Amino acid sequence: LIFYNDSQWTYNRLLEIWKSAKLRRNRRNKTEAEFQYELQQWQASQPPETIKTSNSMTQHYYSQEVLPKYIQLIQKQKEAGMPAILMEDGDPSHGHRSEGNMPPEARRKALIQLHDHPLQSPELNPIEGIWLLLNERLKQVYSNRIHHMGYWQLRKAVEASWDLITLEEIRERISDMQQRCKKLISNGGARVKGEKW
Numbered sequence: 001l002i003f004y005n006d007s008q009w010t011y012n013r014l015l016e017i018w019k020s021a022k023l024r025r026n027r028r029n030k031t032e033a034e035f036q037y038e039l040q041q042w043q044a045s046q047p048p049e050t051i052k053t054s055n056s057m058t059q060h061y062y063s064q065e066v067l068p069k070y071i072q073l074i075q076k077q078k079e080a081g082m083p084a085i086l087m088e089d090g091d092p093s094h095g096h097r098s099e100g101n102m103p104p105e106a107r108r109k110a111l112i113q114l115h116d117h118p119l120q121s122p123e124l125n126p127i128e129g130i131w132l133l134l135n136e137r138l139k140q141v142y143s144n145r146i147h148h149m150g151y152w153q154l155r156k157a158v159e160a161s162w163d164l165i166t167l168e169e170i171r172e173r174i175s176d177m178q179q180r181c182k183k184l185i186s187n188g189g190a191r192v193k194g195e196k197w
Contacts, residue, residue: 057093063102071110087115089125124180129173129197130165137161172196 030038057066070086077084086107088094095101107114138146138161149157173196183192 057091059093059095059102062093063095063106067103067106071106071112074112075110085113085115087125089127124177124184126170126173126177129176130170132197133165133169133173134158134161137164 074084074086088096090096093103095103138157141161142149142157146154146157176194176196180192180194183194184190
């Protein structure tokens with residue numbers, strides 16, 4: 001039984017113990033068949049490889065997996081003669097905090113124009129209204145069970161709830177932007193609480 005407490009020292013120490021416990025062949029006492037059998041038994045008894053997960057996206061992943069899809073969509077919009085501006089929320093994976101990062105280089109090469117707004121400004125980002133809607137749907141459908149779900153169960157629940165969000169609900173939150181901007185200007189930048197988000 002292994003208890004993983006997210007302590008780097010403990011994790012590294014366990015790896016050292018596992019590496020030092022590798023089975024070595026004693027040539028004087030065992031035949032090749034006996035050794036292979038013991039080796040298989042030992043390998044079967046080893047714990048699975050621990051993969052440390054994280055909730056954050058790396059700049060490498062963002063620039064290789066996510067950003068190219070948006071660049072392709074924006075280029076199609078431009079080819080159709082329609083203006084297109086990319087809106088990012090200032091997450092560290094977007095690479096806004098320093099020069100020479102992968103995402104800004106990819107945007108620069110593709111001539112992508114960014115919507116300039118303060119970092120982490122949920123008042124002016126329609127996706128925040130969608131996240132709120134998603135959160136409410138999860139609470140309605142799964143109520144208290146969310147806290148007891150494993151990673152894959154929770155992921156399936158989020159995907160199922162996301163699929164239930166309609167295009168009309170997304171458009172409602174986008175059309176609410178003009179009113180939200182006016183409220184934000186009139187109250188000096190303080191938090192805006194609307195009907196939908």
